[in-house]
Amino acid sequence: MTALVWFRNDLRSLDHPALSAAAAKGHCRAVYFLCPQQLDEHVIAPIRRHYLRRALNALAGQLADLGIPFDIIDAGHFRALPAALVDYCQQHNISEVFAHEELLVDERRRDRACQQALTVPLTLLDDRLLHPQRVLKDDGGPYKVFTPYARRGRALLQSAPPNCLRRPKAIDSQLPPAECPVFGEEKDSGDWPAEEEAVLNQLRDFCRERAEAYREQRDFPSVPGTSKLSAALALGLLSPRQCLARLHAEAGNDIWDPKSNPGTWLNELLWREFYHQIAFHFPRVVMGRAFQADTEAIAWGNDAKLFAAWQQGRTGYPIVDAGMRQLAETGWMHNRLRMITASFLCKHLHIDWRWGERHFLEQLIDADFASNNGGWQWAASTGTDAAPYFRIFNPTTQSQRFDAQGQFIRHYVPELAQQSDKAIHQPGEVGNYPAPIVDHRASRETTLALFQQIKD
Ligand SMILES: Cc1cc2nc3c(=O)[nH]c(=O)nc-3n(C[C@H](O)[C@H](O)[C@H](O)COP(=O)(O)OP(=O)(O)OC[C@H]3O[C@@H](n4cnc5c(N)ncnc54)[C@H](O)[C@@H]3O)c2cc1C
Structure with a gap:
């Protein structure tokens, strides 16, 4: 048998x-x-x-x-x-x-x-999460807010760290490997290691060399400050337990302090856990429904032309366009830009977060239903720990703050390469580069009104 x-x-x-x-x-x-x-x-x-x-x-x-x-x-x-x-x-x-x-x-x-x-x-x-999705609050219900979830999760991990299992011993003599056929349109993913050994090296290098500056560097898209392990985690080439064990081996007990550099990285792994347990306990969120039911009534504008401009990276807001072009070219987008571009779609263009969620799934190498949905609902203020609806990212100040010299923008929006460090954040129409497709202040007012309608 x-x-x-x-x-x-x-x-x-x-x-x-x-x-x-x-x-x-x-x-x-x-x-x-x-x-x-x-x-x-x-x-x-x-x-x-x-x-x-x-x-x-x-x-x-x-x-x-x-x-x-x-x-x-x-x-x-x-x-x-x-x-x-x-x-x-x-x-x-x-x-x-x-x-x-x-x-x-x-x-x-x-x-x-x-x-x-x-x-x-x-x-x-159980495999997918550091702690099983059945970790519940004292009252027996699932967590709906990240901070207490993470606090509990961290305490559980610290008191009983999960073990990593060894590879089983070779059983019989070596066999010829199976081969996976091509099964649809492909785009080269060669920049992303797919061999287990190479992924583990990537994890080790990150934990050894970059985790100690993670908190300071992770928000700047021109700096390689994050691990880029999301694709490997999404397909399970790597387990979250391996991430935790390696981080602990390199950074020691600092990892339990959520304000330390390595502890901030552990916190991100806990965001992944949090969104997975939300998808488990509230399956409606991955069936196209908002976590906050009242936000289903928002009258999104859903203008197809604005949506196309956003997809193509031609909104006239350089940081948004740079992020969208990074996604189209590489199949990945920096987290800060995912937040900026998602917020821009919902709160500047007034397009339903589900359109953006789907577009990301169509493009991302690390597409993960739970994390993608969590990120989109956060940005649209329809989710669990959603950004309050009246807090609306200003794409220009985000750009000045997180890409101050415009290095990232210059790379992905070469039309703006010659702009000064100051002008690059708000260039207006320059040659082939478009003027802003919407006005920040007017868009903001419309968003506030859309949310006010459902709160009244
Ligand atoms: C609108 C939106 C959509 C997103 N869609 C996805 C998605 O489809 N797949 C996905 O893996 N992540 C998604 N994220 C979360 C985050 O942007 C990516 O996990 C991160 O950019 C991946 O880069 P990294 O591996 O270098 O992350 P690191 O900063 O090195 O973080 C380590 C790991 O923690 C997890 N993680 C980090 N941040 C988050 C987060 N905010 N939420 C959940 N998990 C997190 C990822 O598994 C990541 O690989 C989304 C975020 C937003 C705002």
Whole structure:
């Protein structure tokens, strides 16, 4: 009899509870079901498809070295998965299936359907978060506010740090690696390491060299001050436990102080946890609904021309345009710019946050439903710890503060390369570069009025 590990968003061989549990049974094999039709429906970015294929091939190499047979199977659509899994288990005489629990509503439904369809047990283990999503307040309810959640989370981690599991020992003789086919339009993701070893080196280098200045540098998009590990975390090439363990190994007990540099990085990992547990406890948020129900009534303007100008990085606000062009060119955007561009879409252009949420999903290599939704609802003031609706980023002062010399703008908006450090934040129409498409003050007033309408 053979145990099966079903890989999903956990494409690594180290610190992998499901792989370890299956390997402990003596004889095991592994499977990944591709769902290209589902990826189309979920508007997965071409760069992310390429990254996923590379990550699967890298995982196939690791499993082949361990002597674990690995199949990559095209299941077509998510809905076909229970039948595909049943077939696979029958074909390979599988006695038990191990996988990691996923937190989003569709994935949970899929897993329930699989459990019902299978005649062998499917065991779901915790993996996605540092602490399981079931960490609750003293009154038994889920946390809805970040700061107390993070305080509790930090205390739990400090008192009982999670362990990282070793890679299982090689079982049989080496096998030829499986190969993942191309499954849709791709864009080169070569700048993003997809090999487990390379990702771990990236983590180590960040924790060793940059975590100690993270708090001071993380807001400046022209400085490589953040880890750029979001894509690896989103596909599970890396576990959050590995991040915590490495950070602790390099920075020691400083990490428990949320105001220290390394502690600020841990806080960001806790934001990821927070948005995942929100998506778990309040599934409506990833089904297109606002966390704050009253904000559903906001009469967004939804002007398609303004939306297109924002997508193309032609709003006439250089910092917004630089961010949107970074996204289009590289498939990633700096966090400060995600906040500025998202706020601008909702509060300057009065476009529904769901349009922006979808556009980010279509472009991002690190697209993550829970974090993306949390970020968008925060920016639109419709979410949990949302920015209060009357606090509206001024894109010009944000630009002066976080890209003072305009280095980042010059890189992504070359039309403005010759502007002075002062003029670059508010150049007006220059050659081919457009004048601002909306007036900051007037837009601000409209936003206040939109929110006032629903508060009255
Ligand atoms: C509108 C908007 C949309 C976003 N969409 C996504 C998304 O689709 N996927 C995604 O991973 N992050 C998203 N974020 C959060 C954040 O912008 C990215 O995680 C971060 O920029 C990734 O860069 P990094 O790996 O260098 O982060 P670092 O600063 O090095 O942070 C370390 C890790 O912590 C997590 N993290 C950091 N900040 C946040 C945050 N605010 N919320 C949740 N997790 C965080 C990420 O996993 C990140 O890799 C979004 C934020 C906003 C405002």
